[in-house]
Amino acid sequence: MTPHIEADKGDYAGTVLLPGDPQRAEWMAETFLEAPRCINRRRGALGFTGLFRGKPVSIQATGIGVSSFLIYAHELLDFYGARTLIRTGTCGGLTARTKLRSLVISRSARAESAQSGQVFGLYEAVAGPDPALLARALAKAAELGIDHHAGLTVCSDVFHHPEGRVRFVEAQAAGALAVDMETAALYRIAAYFGARALSILTVVDNIVTGEQTDYSERQALFTEMSRLALAVATEGR
Ligand SMILES: O=P(O)(O)O[C@H]1O[C@H](CO)[C@@H](O)[C@H]1O
Numbered sequence: 001m002t003p004h005i006e007a008d009k010g011d012y013a014g015t016v017l018l019p020g021d022p023q024r025a026e027w028m029a030e031t032f033l034e035a036p037r038c039i040n041r042r043r044g045a046l047g048f049t050g051l052f053r054g055k056p057v058s059i060q061a062t063g064i065g066v067s068s069f070l071i072y073a074h075e076l077l078d079f080y081g082a083r084t085l086i087r088t089g090t091c092g093g094l095t096a097r098t099k100l101r102s103l104v105i106s107r108s109a110r111a112e113s114a115q116s117g118q119v120f121g122l123y124e125a126v127a128g129p130d131p132a133l134l135a136r137a138l139a140k141a142a143e144l145g146i147d148h149h150a151g152l153t154v155c156s157d158v159f160h161h162p163e164g165r166v167r168f169v170e171a172q173a174a175g176a177l178a179v180d181m182e183t184a185a186l187y188r189i190a191a192y193f194g195a196r197a198l199s200i201l202t203v204v205d206n207i208v209t210g211e212q213t214d215y216s217e218r219q220a221l222f223t224e225m226s227r228l229a230l231a232v233a234t235e236g237r
């Protein structure tokens with residue numbers, strides 16, 4: 001076990017899906033995995049291992065923000081030997097065309113500002129998704145007819161920011177499609193450990209149009225992201 005995970009060594013599969021929300025982790029495990037087993041309850045950050053189409057996969061909740069995310073990612077990579085991390089997160093759309101409920105696949109992620117990047121600047125490498133995982137996700141999303149976009153995402157350290165949406169103007173001008181709060185850290189820590197990573201996000205609100213989804217529809221909203229992430233995680237292995 002580690003300070004934040006009570007599972008035994010060997011309880012996690014080599015590939016771990018990483019939603020922020022523990023309720024999403026539980027829903028994904030119960031909905032998609034055969035014989036899911038809960039292997040972590042510490043602090044309510046639920047973790048599960050089961051089979052998808054006969055192949056072992058784990059799902060671990062990471063909480064909100066880079067500092068929480070890095071605790072789980074580090075312990076999975078360093079102690080449990082995870083080799084592939086696929087974030088299954090939510091995001092805010094930063095363009096009118098990143099519609100509610102569509103998916104954003106992060107081709108690259110940048111910290112919201114130089115300052116916020118430095119706060120969690122332990123892993124300085126400019127890093128992105130694993131090219132093979134990215135290619136598989138793009139091909140599979142097209143094959144499954146999933147409404148998706150792929151491009152730059154912003155990684156913010158603050159959800160309720162006094163500047164509101166104005167703070168994303170520069171990122172939007174650079175072509176950013178969406179904002180979440182973990183993807184830049186995922187790509188950096190995976191590069192540091194020589195692991196593979198990909199971030200797939202579902203748009204739950206749109207910062208340009210002001211539209212929002214309701215939390216009550218949250219789990220059903222994640223069917224396509226879960227199917228895509230599980231296909232990427234298990235095909236070609
Ligand atoms: O839904 P998750 O995966 O937690 O992702 C997004 O939602 C949280 C903010 O509401 C942040 O963690 C952000 O990255």
Ligand SMILES: O=c1cc[nH]c(=O)[nH]1
Nearest residue numbers: 090091092179180181
């Ligand atoms: O980080 C996030 C996630 C969802 N919506 C946002 O606006 N930001």
